[in-house]
Amino acid sequence: MRQRRLRTPQASTDVSDHKGPLESAFHSLRDELKLAADYPADAVREAEQAIGDVPLPDRDETGVPFFTIDPSGSMDLDQAMFLERDGEGYRVRYAIADVPAYVRPGGALDAEVRRRGQTIYFPDARIPLHPAVLSEDAVSLLPDQVRSAYVWDFRLDAAGEVSAFEVYRAQVKSVQRYDYQQVQSDVDAGTAPEGVVLLQEIGEKRIALERSRGGANLPMPDQEVTVEDGHYQMQLRPPVPSEDWNAQISLMTGMAAADLMLRAKVGILRTMPxxxxxxxxxxxxxxxxxxxxxxxxxxxxxxxxxxxxxxxxxxxxxxxxxxxxxGAGYTPFDGEVPKHTEQAAVAAPYAHVTAPLRRLVDRFGLVICEAVSSGTEIPAWAREALADLPDIMKSSDTLAGAAERGCVDAVEAALLSDQVGNTFDAVVVDERGDDDVLVQLTEIPVIAVCQGDAELGSQVGVTVVSADIKARKVEFSLA
Structure with a gap:
């Protein structure tokens, strides 16, 4: 499932100096949300010690030419993949960063990661889940670096259905990093390498299977923030097909994770009625x-x-x-399968396990799934955390949502700060009470509440009444 989201530049974890009113608005928003940019020293020390102490797994798959696909400039690379033909079907190996090996249960780093819940993105900075020495270096699946990973090894039939899979820890090495636009350009030009061609082929088959299951995507355009010559700009950008192909590999893995958890009657599902x-x-x-x-x-x-x-x-x-x-949420269970197991948009049981560098819950899901797959004992620390994870993730989701909304509001106010009194064409996309409607401007990528009454879907003119960057607020009225 996809909903509208704010896309920001891949800013560093270092918070920028206050260069102007928009950066000041981002800084004020972080203060309001109590989001600290600095990572606690004891947690960083623990992470640095783990880098030297954690041994690589015995299994060696560094000869497999994994590649990554992420937004341009990303350093926190959670996933790498290798796809090949396997008779009439396919084999997909999907490597996920081995975060659990570097976070000692009950330690200072574990406590800080649980407090944060997830990485939170701003246009000028990131508030990371893990310290940069892990998320942007030692654990990230960066190219030409040997890393420890959880490898999901899938066999698919000719239709793209999973016929068998297992999960194991292994040494891996990515040999190529792509961004989505590069993948799409190579495919469109007919110059894509075999692995990328197979990503399209498998991705489209998995999309067809999603449709047959009754799955759904919400095709909201993303609001993308970019920086050009030191100035922030925003545009509405529909996702390119390569993002959907890539997402299907992650969805397939999440469905396999849910299958393992349900078979073992222990785990945590991402559910939605x-x-x-x-x-x-x-x-x-x-x-x-x-x-x-x-x-x-x-x-x-x-x-x-x-x-x-x-x-x-x-x-x-x-x-x-x-x-x-x-109604999306997390459903933990241990000893008995929950009554409700399905994520309705996926149209199947589903679990989060593919983004452990950026989302807390995935670390526990990975450990549980590998233990179930290998027939070994599930670590007690993973089972004991299950009951606490839904509240942690709900709280961090709320915080991330507030940060995203605040950033969008600030950027929109900046875009319109010199347009007060001007009128723009817009489309009415929702009703907000008796006297307000939600409009999307057609000339610039702004979506905002407007004073007045008009029919859904109608074309209207709206006038900018005020645009306050500091307050992160824009007011419109119907022309």
């Missing part, structure tokens, strides 16, 4: 009101895939569809 009949009926009425045809027998997931972000009515319906993707 299916939309109820009332929500679906409301969404169907919204589609009808906006003139969007919902064919008989068509699932809401297929309808969403058919929508055109450049069509005002379709865009309004995409925003309305957010009501169908609510």
């Amino acid at each position: 299916a939309p109820d009949e009332k929500a679906l009926a409301t969404f169907r009425r919204q589609a009808q009101a906006l003139g969007v045809e919902w064919q008989k027998g068509q699932t809401y997931g297929d309808l969403l895939r058919s929508l055109d972000r450049d069509n005002g009515s379709h865009l309004a319906l995409i925003y309305s569809a957010t009501a169908l993707f609510r």
